[in-house]
Amino acid sequence: MAYKSIILGTGPAGLTAAVYLARADMEPLVIEGPEPGGQLTLTTEVENFPGFPDGIMGPELMDNMKKQAERFGATFKRGWVTDVEVEGRPFKLHVDGLGEVVTETLIISTGASAKMLGIPGEKENLGKGVSTCATCDGFFFRGKKVVIIGGGDSAMEEATFLTKFASEVQVIHRRHDLRASKIMQTRAQENDKVTWALNKTPVEMVSDGMKISGIKVRDNESGEEEVIDTDGIFVAIGHNPNTDFVKGKLNMDEKGYILVDPGTTNTNIPGIFACGDVQDQKYRQAITAAGTGCMAAMDTERFLEGEATIDWSENLS
Known part of the structure; x- marks a missing residue:
């Protein structure tokens, strides 16, 4: 199966990216890992996410964001990415539960897990x-x-x-x-x-x-x-970014966080973008993650406007 864009992760960053890409008629595939919704699913009441004066339960917030993305055409599938072939586009992802999927662009929003x-x-x-x-x-x-x-x-x-x-x-x-x-x-x-x-x-x-x-x-x-x-x-003993599946393929810092060009979500591989806690060890907030998810979607859309290597009329499914 081939897609214009695949998003890895369903925290605030990944779901925001899904909303933006789906509204742009990109029909993104969102691959959910073993903990859909990210760290907010482990939180009870969220009181610092704008727009909810009385607060909202973490799982409910994530579920609402997923429904919003689905409403505009995003597809969600459960799987575990074991490898990404980044040498040339389109990129090939090996996913337990889905097999091999192909994408023109990739957004990595797999987050970071607290130790x-x-x-x-x-x-x-x-x-x-x-x-x-x-x-x-x-x-x-x-x-x-x-x-x-x-x-x-x-x-x-x-x-x-x-x-x-x-x-x-x-x-x-x-x-x-x-x-x-x-x-x-x-x-x-x-x-x-x-x-x-x-x-x-x-x-x-x-x-x-x-x-x-x-x-x-x-x-x-x-x-x-x-x-x-x-x-x-x-x-408070630290976090581990969930980046093992792309180690040695994307530029990272000494802790394993993906490096992006300042002011963008661009990684060192054109067509691959990173957003949320997987590239942010400073703020680690739901709202900042969501902001970078928006950035990643816009960076992806602009990238696709300039380049394409897949015949969508034949391959998109």
Whole structure:
């Protein structure tokens, strides 16, 4: 099967790109991965996406965006891309569940996955007091006691941010020394709301069945365990961009994020575009992802206006 454009990923970036391309009569194919909707499907209420004064549930927002794209002619299929042949156009994608598909252009919006601790009580309490995004969920913990797990710049930045809402922010880190830059450490250390639980390893997240109530940690020197009471747990140990399937084929930074030309979504391969968290490790917000999805669709449309290698009357299906 051959398409004018294929979009990989169904988070805010991919779905926005699908809406724009479908409205332009490009009839894009959107390939959904194992977690359709991206990280927002793990979020309960979203209050910072424009247009929803009373907030909206994350899964509902994603479902609405998908329906909007389908209304204009986008097609959705479930599959897992294992390889992309980028040497010359059209591009060939090998997809588990779909076989080989061919496309004139490709938009990669596969996102980035938050690194998790992998301890009991973590996965099942996502959205129930466990979060991987302080700027997304900090507002819900106004006047409450929270902990943040991590020792890098992101953890210190999120700890400082959370002090705007929480009554206390306790930083839990498995080492005595933080990995964060000196300026970020100092900023957190000078904040009266930030307390410290260093050289302690999280071993279990404690819940009352409805929401988080504490986190069990082990002292790395004594081996003793204790439960730290808390209303919320923020995991800030980094993200992994979902780019393994194109490693060595597209230009990336040292962490695996796809590099794009500034002000565009163009990758180093003409006809392949990247949007959303897969190329953004700074903002990682639904609205910024959606914005780059719009950019990717417009970049794709302009690219197709200038070049074409497929006879659509015979091949488009």
